[in-house]
Amino acid sequence: MKAKHENTEAEILEAAKSIFQQKGMAGSRMQEIADKAGINKAMLHYYFRSKQMLFEAVFKNAFKLLAPQLKKILDEDTDLFDKIRGFSNSYISFVIKHPYLPNFIIQELNKNPDFIDRLRAGKDFPNIRKFKLQVENNVARGVIKPISGEQLFINIMSLNILPFIASPLFKGFLDASDKEYQALMKQRKTEVAEFIINSIRL
Amino acid sequence: MKAKHENTEAEILEAAKSIFQQKGMAGSRMQEIADKAGINKAMLHYYFRSKQMLFEAVFKNAFKLLAPQLKKILDEDTDLFDKIRGFSNSYISFVIKHPYLPNFIIQELNKNPDFIDRLRAGKDFPNIRKFKLQVENNVARGVIKPISGEQLFINIMSLNILPFIASPLFKGFLDASDKEYQALMKQRKTEVAEFIINSIRL
DNA sequence: ATAAGGTTTAACCATTTGGTTAACAAAGAT
DNA sequence: ATCTTTGTTAACCAAATGGTTAAACCTTAT
Structure with missing residues (x-):
């Protein structure tokens, strides 16, 4: 060796x-x-x-893992409702595998907002254009209530991401044990998607 | 002097x-x-x-500022829909005044989850009991679709909080300038509440 | 005036921390 | 076999950092 x-x-x-x-x-x-x-x-x-370069290597790897998750919702060619269900369902599995990853990216991006420009240069940077068109199309066809692609995207992300990022805070407010909170998260796996769809469906 | x-x-x-x-x-x-x-x-x-004690003083002050915001939605005696509208509207004003505060609390709580126990000892710690009853009551009266108080609370918090915590990330995905993103946030001030209400209203 | 009290500062200290160096080890090339 | 390259380590270094100290300062009470 x-x-x-x-x-x-x-x-x-x-x-x-x-x-x-x-x-x-x-x-x-x-x-x-x-x-x-x-x-x-x-x-x-x-x-x-250097520490900085090691950190950036870790950060880029982390982002490379997260990006495909978002691509699912932004670039795939499936029906909007299925997309919302699919993302909510698969995101939770993703977080179980990588519990600290989303928060890590959000935090370090907050402390260093210009990282995002360097990431955008990469080929696999998620882009919302296609999703926007899909939402507009669904609005036009009368399938969903009027909403912008941006707001819907933010809503989907928020409902799925924050419960994990803020779990200690929520556990505190809900007075829930780890097990109880985990049960709530499991329940959300399906419930969140229906919450979103109920809101926009006509 | x-x-x-x-x-x-x-x-x-x-x-x-x-x-x-x-x-x-x-x-x-x-x-x-x-x-x-x-x-x-x-x-x-x-x-x-010490640094630790100075930090804890700052942290407690921060939490003291945040708690009343949550009390609005948890303890007040107003109609559920008005509550959701009121919170979404006032939370955004709060964040403008204290841009780093919610993220600060969530982060440091993540790094030190036992802080929450010390906070819970304080008298003004928000409690979800009353809100749960209100939600159950609204479900029973057929005003809203079946949903647990916990899930609704998590949803309201998520939709309002994450867009600010993850703003650099969202700005990147949406390819939005500071000004454009700010406009999106302003729009959410009313839109978020309607998004939630649409989802649960029967 | 001056003694006593809290308040403020510059200098100092010990430890931590990111980073370097020089020597050593292991494997392949000659 | 030995030279070269790459990988690895212990020891070391300078700067940063949280914390301390002793003296100075300022105000009030006596």
Whole structure:
């Protein structure tokens, strides 16, 4: 074997992802990432030069995972109602796999809004154009009440994303245990889509 | 005058609020807070002992500002639909005054979920019981479709809060300028409430 | 006036932290 | 075999950072 670790770079990225997504850029320590990867701290710099560059690698990877989720709702060619149901359903599965990811992206984007420009340059950046047309078409055909694609998109995202991002706050207000809150989220898996569809259906 | 600054403690809190809410606990520097307050760094420790205690003072103040907003929807005695309209309308004004506050609370609660227990001890902690009864009553009277108070509460919060928390992300997806996004938010001031009411009204 | 009290500051301190270096190890190339 | 390249480590470094201290300052009470 050439290396003690099979794929050091990937192991660093995995550890960095875990630490960065839980503690954010400012709250994460290079030493902690190295420890988690079971690797000498100098290796982080050997492979990624600086904390900033390691962070950006993690961030881009995270965004690459999230983008396809959004593409489902923005670019697919399915019926609008099915789309809403499909997204709400699959987003929850996604969050279970990557609990810290959406919040991580939103937070670091808040602290560094110009990241979005660099992301937009990437080919797989989600675009709302097609979704807008679909909504306009459904409005014109009298299938749904008048609403702009932007507002509907924001509504769908909000109803699906915030319950996970703000779970400690909601757990507090609802006085719900982890288990109870999880049950609420499971229930939402179908209920959210119907909530949205009920609102716009004519 | 006894002091160079009229009310040093308040000035520190104001500066700390500004820095902490923008950069979070981990990303904030005591020196930066002192500079912003135009005050020697030692004063921060003189009045608040440690960064942690200064942070908790800021956090409690922030929560004290947010709680009454939620009380409006949870405890007031107005009609359900008016409540939804009233909250959506007033929340946006609140966010304009305190742009970083809701995100700040959600973030720091995520990093420190046991904060919520300490907050719950306070007298003015919002409680959903009354709202649940109101929703159940409206369902029973056939005014709205069947929905649990919890889910409706989560929906109202999500639709109102996330668009501000995730504004850089949404601006990116919608390819909207600051001005355009602000216009969308203004439009939501009334539209969100109708979106919710449309969904549940029988 | 001056003693006493809280308030403020500059200088200082110990620790943490991101980053570097020089030496070492392992594998392939010659 | 040994030279070269790549990967890895322990030790180190300078800067940043939260926190402390001792002296100075200012106001009020005596």
